[in-house]
Amino acid sequence: MKNSVFSQKIYHLLLPAYRWYLQTPERSLDEAYQAALKIKEIESKHFNGNKIDVDSAIYSNSVMDYFESDLKKLLKISRMRLTEFRASRWFLNEENQKAAQKAGIEYPNASLVLEKLNFVDQVISKYTVFNQPTTSSTLVSTPALPVESTSIAPPLTPKKVEQKVEKKPRLKADTLGILPRSILSTITRLQVELDPNSEQDVVQNFRQTQRRTIISIRFILLLIIVPLLTHQLAKIFVVGPLVDNFRGSEQVQVFLNFEMEEEALRELQRFEEKIKFQNLISNAPPLNPEQIETEMQEKAREIAEEFRGESANAIKNVFSDIFSVGAFIWLLLVSKSSIGVIKDFFDHIVYGLSDSAKAFIIILFTDVFVGFHSPHGWEVILEGLSRHWGLPANRDFIFLFIATFPVILDTIFKYWIFRYLNRISPSAVATYRNMNE
Known part of the structure; x- marks a missing residue:
């Protein structure tokens, strides 16, 4: 008798959790559907029924940042809940469905489920380019392209992607043509200048660069x-x-x-x-x-x-x-998206400098941190940190640090010059060596 009473108590305690588990597919689909409805509502109210475009000139940058934040949050909810819906349906078998009927849980009919799934897929499919963070994908990759290549290309089908991956790199002999490259580049530049959409592409590139600069400075601050x-x-x-x-x-x-x-x-x-x-x-x-x-x-x-x-x-x-x-x-x-933007921002600044400016910055950096007078600076910094935290200034540790860390830093910096800068800008490396001598 006591065992049966105890079993009934356990059953009544576990029944709400079991009902919550059985209702997971319906709950997940409903949350994804509600998030898609909110995206559709923003499109209807503020973008005339069109997709939310972060490069739109209708609103200011602050307003677009607000819409972009809401969009990323709602898209994340929709995708996560759809994944939860698929996983929960995979785990629910026929026995669980019978148990749900006994527990008084009624699943929605298949037509309503399909209607909600179709609506969510239609809304999410507009923003398939936002699989990566919106800011970094739209601001990092595009400015690095030349003006003639910034026009919007049609999405690649899986077959085209496979062909693009399997495409072998062209040899240097394959790039040789009948006409000199300077003439070809001049013809290409004229085509770009005569293109009626070139002005729009330039304005779009400028807006993206402006947004990248604003985001980078704000993140640094x-x-x-x-x-x-x-x-x-x-x-x-x-x-x-x-x-x-x-x-x-x-x-x-x-x-x-x-x-x-x-x-x-x-x-x-x-x-x-x-x-x-x-x-x-x-x-x-x-x-x-x-x-x-x-x-x-x-x-x-x-x-x-x-x-x-x-x-x-x-x-x-x-x-x-x-x-x-x-x-x-x-x-x-x-x-994380701002880190990608700021990385691209510094890449454009560093690699956009002239060769003499790059050499000047390299020499200034090396002389300050790993140069002949750098041990005095490191000693002042370490003593200041020791006093800041109330620690005794251990002279042995300070001398050991000065004897090892600047050497390691100098090795890393020389490796960066040899491995990356020498490949990207060999003229800057030559200028650096001439100035350093």
Whole structure:
């Protein structure tokens, strides 16, 4: 009797979860259908029933960014729910359907399911080019093409894609023609200039370049401002009160390391010598030992309070920097499309410079970080970081770092010049070698 009562309780507890599992196909399809309806609603209200085009000139860049964000979110929901719908239908067999009928779950008829699937597929098929992030696909690849190749090409069928993949690279002899290449390029340029759509292509390329620049600058500012702002807010509102609460007592350790203690002793010694010197050069009567001791005690309390605050500030910096690194990593994870855009932005800037400008930047970078005077800069940076976190400046570690890291960095940089820059811009490498000599 007890076993049957217990079994009934378990059955009543598991029944809602089982009903939720049986309703997964219907629920997934309905969510995908609702997301497609929202996309269709945006198209009807704001784009006259046409697809949401991120390069449209109807609205400003901020408005288009808003529509683009909503579109990517709704497309992601539709695709994920369609995948869930297919997977759940594959797992549901005939026994599950009979169990659903016994549980009082009624599945929609096949015609309604097919109608919803057809509608979702029609909406998603308009945006098949958005399989990759919209911003990076439309902004990264297109500006690298010449003007004559920016016209929209028809989508490739699987047969065409296969033919394109199997196509062998042309040999150098195959590129030779009857006429010189300069004449052919001149004819091609004239064709582009006489093309009535060339102006529209130029305007479209300019808009894409402008959007790429805006997105890149905005993302760079976010990478700088967000970690700094996170550090300050965490230090003021989270880490600061906690550290002050634990270190509020005057019995707490004043110095975090021996370097702070030595600095405090040197400051106190200079104060004592200053008092004696001022007393010697003035006409005042000499100070007795009790007066000197009193002033030394007051100065010692001031120094102790100062270094107690500096020690607390170093501890706050450690935990606040952890928050800053977390914010920086989170920003990188949620901005993968912006990373692609900013990579293309820097590629256009670096490889678009003249040969002398490239050589100047290379020499400046190498001299600052791996040059003859770079050890002094690395030493200042490491000592500043040690003081920032309240750590003792380990001279052995600093010298070991200076002896290894710039050498590794110099090797990586030379490998980049040999492997990539020498292939892309050999004239810049020649200019760099001449300037460096």
